[in-house]
Amino acid sequence: MSDDDNSPISARAAKQLFAELRGAPALVLAVSGGPDSVALMWLAARWKRGLARGPQLTVVTVDHGLRPEAAREAREVKRLAAELGLVHRTLRWRGAKPDTGLPAAAREARYRLLAQAARSVGASHVLTAHTRDDQAETVLMRLLRGSGLAGLSAMARLTERDGVVLVRPLLDVPKSQLIATLRRAKIGFADDPTNRDTAFTRPRLRALLPQLAAEGGDSRSLARLAGRLARANAAVDVLVDGAERFLQLRTRGDAPQAGVRSFEVSAFANLPEEVRLRLLLRAVNALGHEGPAELGKVETLLAALDQAIAASPRAAGNGRPVLKQTLAGALISLAGGRIHIAPAPARRSKGRTRADQGGS
Numbered sequence: 001m002s003d004d005d006n007s008p009i010s011a012r013a014a015k016q017l018f019a020e021l022r023g024a025p026a027l028v029l030a031v032s033g034g035p036d037s038v039a040l041m042w043l044a045a046r047w048k049r050g051l052a053r054g055p056q057l058t059v060v061t062v063d064h065g066l067r068p069e070a071a072r073e074a075r076e077v078k079r080l081a082a083e084l085g086l087v088h089r090t091l092r093w094r095g096a097k098p099d100t101g102l103p104a105a106a107r108e109a110r111y112r113l114l115a116q117a118a119r120s121v122g123a124s125h126v127l128t129a130h131t132r133d134d135q136a137e138t139v140l141m142r143l144l145r146g147s148g149l150a151g152l153s154a155m156a157r158l159t160e161r162d163g164v165v166l167v168r169p170l171l172d173v174p175k176s177q178l179i180a181t182l183r184r185a186k187i188g189f190a191d192d193p194t195n196r197d198t199a200f201t202r203p204r205l206r207a208l209l210p211q212l213a214a215e216g217g218d219s220r221s222l223a224r225l226a227g228r229l230a231r232a233n234a235a236v237d238v239l240v241d242g243a244e245r246f247l248q249l250r251t252r253g254d255a256p257q258a259g260v261r262s263f264e265v266s267a268f269a270n271l272p273e274e275v276r277l278r279l280l281l282r283a284v285n286a287l288g289h290e291g292p293a294e295l296g297k298v299e300t301l302l303a304a305l306d307q308a309i310a311a312s313p314r315a316a317g318n319g320r321p322v323l324k325q326t327l328a329g330a331l332i333s334l335a336g337g338r339i340h341i342a343p344a345p346a347r348r349s350k351g352r353t354r355a356d357q358g359g360s
């Protein structure tokens with residue numbers, strides 16, 4: 001870790017972090033009360049004070065209703081926001097809490113509530129306080145799962161979600177700098193014990209990071225890896241855009257069916273494997289109705305298609321389907337020299353007729 005990694009963030013450096021947001025009408029700051037997001041709030045408030053006209057800032061804390069201390073922490077954020085002259089709102093997650101996958105469900109609910117808050121105050125962006133350390137943890141987690149290029153690219157600085165832009169202005173900033181900033185400003189912050197709860201994967205991996213850093217694999221190098229892979233991933237995506245256009249041109253003679261994607265086998269089969277995989281992934285995600293498909297399952301689908309094409313190139317050429325599979329709510333078939341991807345018919349649950357399944 002360099003000396004800079006332990007120094008408070010100057011007003012000039014903060015100005016650069018938020019520069020692209022200057023012209024936004026309003027911004028939502030997602031502040032849990034932990035050190036990273038309290039530092040985000042403090043830095044954004046100082047930045048706003050230095051502008052003649054800047055965006056309206058609204059601080060939002062989500063109380064997931066999972067820890068008894070959460071309500072007190074939200075009040076603490078409100079108090080600090082008021083001291084900084086910022087509007088604050090606490091939003092509660094009132095939905096049913098699942099027994100498994102609780103962190104993922106809480107995250108889903110949090111982003112939904114943050115996006116709602118943004119829309120209600122006319123904010124175009126929601127700012128979160130993800131740091132370089134969070135980025136490094138994400139890379140490590142995905143590395144251990146064997147993720148592909150897109151997954152290993154980890155978090156982007158800007159992403160669109162539920163109609164608002166999520167911004168992570170502190171993604172290149174080490175957490176130690178945020179702590180140093182708060183210490184200098186004499187601002188307190190909450191300590192969330194679930195961050196150290198080894199029942200969860202992320203805290204267990206977090207505990208490994210100092211050992212990796214001692215071997216040179218610190219957050220800077222893991223984040224650099226993510227940045228390089230994101231660059232390569234973006235290039236592959238451009239190639240897939242091109243392949244999609246090329247395949248569409250090959251369809252021109254046939255009347256395209258609405259709600260169906262169809263690729264000519266002979267043109268598809270000559271494309272590189274990664275491009276074929278992404279073409280399938282895009283089509284299944286666009287037309288399926290069961291959420292994003294798992295990469296491993298799309299890999300299995302592609303292998304089955306490749307095998308069916310190699311085994312019976314002529315059968316793939318006549319009208320009878322030589323392969324028919326569903327994946328993530330999409331129906332994939334190989335027939336008449338083409339691969340077709342369409343929405344799968346809705347599944348009928350056992351022992352119930354369609355008429356039984358009427359809405360409530």
Ligand SMILES: Nc1ncnc2c1ncn2[C@@H]1O[C@H](COP(=O)(O)OP(=O)(O)OP(=O)(O)O)[C@@H](O)[C@H]1O
Pocket residue numbers: 030031032036037060061062063064103107110127128129130134
């Ligand atoms: N309860 C909360 N209320 C408001 N904002 C929150 C809350 N929890 C987290 N955030 C925002 O999200 C950022 C990331 O938080 P955290 O690392 O705990 O998220 P996570 O559960 O790992 O999920 P993800 O990284 O996908 O957002 C925080 O810096 C903060 O800006």
